[in-house]
Amino acid sequence: MTAPSLTARPLDRAAFDAIAAAHPDVLIPLEQTPDWVDFELALGRAALGIWAYEDAAGALVALAGYVHVVRRSRESVVSVNGPVWFADRTPAAEKVLMETVREQFRDHPGIDPLYVRMQVATLQSPASGPIEHGWYEREIVVDLTPSEADLLRSFRPNARNSIRRAQRNGVTVRHIPREEWKAVFARELFPIMQETAERDGFQSFDSSYYETLLSVLGDHLRLMVAYRDDAALSWLITTEYRGYAVYYFAGSTHAARTTFAPYLLLWEAFRTLKAGGNTACGLTGIESENYPSLANVTTFKRNFSKNVVVVPTTYDIPLRPGRYTAVSALLRGRRAAPAVVRRAVARVSGRVRTRRSGVTTEST
Structure with missing residues (x-):
């Protein structure tokens, strides 16, 4: 049986402030506030706002702010130092949140992200990767x-x-x-x-x-x-x-x-x-x-x-799994290539040095 998804709703500043005031003991990072949204907008980035996630009974589970990031080979949606949890952060609860986020952004109007990046305490499907790490651990x-x-x-x-x-x-x-x-x-x-x-x-x-x-x-x-x-x-x-x-x-x-x-x-x-x-x-x-x-x-x-x-740890939630796998492989290849080149250059340099010194064996 599939667990029910959460309801996602955008928060304006007043709604966010009300949640923060009602939960004074919850550590909310500055990156997950309306002020940080203003900062992202001032940088010219596409901030997607802060969203609250509630269960079927209307109880607050988590909130998360998002930024739309566009790079040469991919688009993504990133929650910087988020989400913020108000309910118990169990593996089951995380899975439901990730499934909800995947539904939320898979068909989001105006953007075509390859994945959503967020912090995940328990690695499980649908989380994967990440293509690159985005926050300290x-x-x-x-x-x-x-x-x-x-x-x-x-x-x-x-x-x-x-x-x-x-x-x-x-x-x-x-x-x-x-x-x-x-x-x-x-x-x-x-x-x-x-x-x-x-x-x-x-x-x-x-x-x-x-x-x-x-x-x-x-x-x-x-x-x-x-x-x-x-x-x-x-x-x-x-x-x-x-x-x-x-x-x-x-x-x-x-x-x-x-x-x-x-x-x-x-x-x-x-x-x-x-x-x-x-x-x-x-x-x-x-x-x-x-x-x-x-x-x-x-x-x-x-x-x-x-x-x-x-x-x-920061992980990716692929929205287009097939394309995500292909892009991940491509990027891994690009990152591995410079190391391969360096090793090849080192081997060639070693042969040149040994030949100049009159030694015929290849250095290692």
Whole structure:
């Protein structure tokens, strides 16, 4: 017997606010709010709004906000850091929600998505893939409820020593006034982000993305910068929503590392967020099976808490299974090709080197 599907209804801001007010203990990520919808729209993206899912008795089960994403080989619908659950998140309940979402977007007017991407706690049909991972799976969360002294004592000795060393090195932390955010970011901080991305091997957004974030979501953000001798060394952007803060974006120079500026900067952010009424701060992603590249930031973040929270993995819900399988295979082939080429080049280079040295055997 097939479980009945849920009823999906779009939420305007008033309806969303009513749900949020009625469930004060549910952690709702900022990415699942009307304010985030406004941010997506300001970026020029096709936000599909926030939807509530209710069972046959009218009880709220979950809500999810969606963005329509168009890439060269495919369209998709993505729920960023969602859905948000209000009912028990059992495997059976997740399956019903996924089936409902599949029905909802399979024949959605005006778009032709290949799949819907969302977080799934229990991998089962109709979830698959994903073609690529879209959100971290583990993070460090810092409890901000203890006193400042107890919070500082809870850090690893390395963090406490690094904070003191930054202070001795003349590092100071400034709260950038909101009216100066865009100008300061473009002039001083985006170059640091570019340096960070190049050093750590990731692709940053362009400056306009961060400037739009600061403009549209300013009511939920703080921008703090660590300086020495009026030179910006390290910066961070935090978000806040319903008493939960997130260490969202950050950048640092090589000089920041040698002066330990990021440690002092994050400590001052914790103090500020705590004073602002936040009870916890998520430090975003750390190393996991699908994100081994986060090993470096994991070492830094573990200095501040032992509390590791598991985040449901992002999976795809194929809406056109046959085409999804074909596109997945095509993309896997494209990603494998550069590695094959590199191995071939290495083999050829090895043969050239051994021949030049007078050795006839092929190097391995």
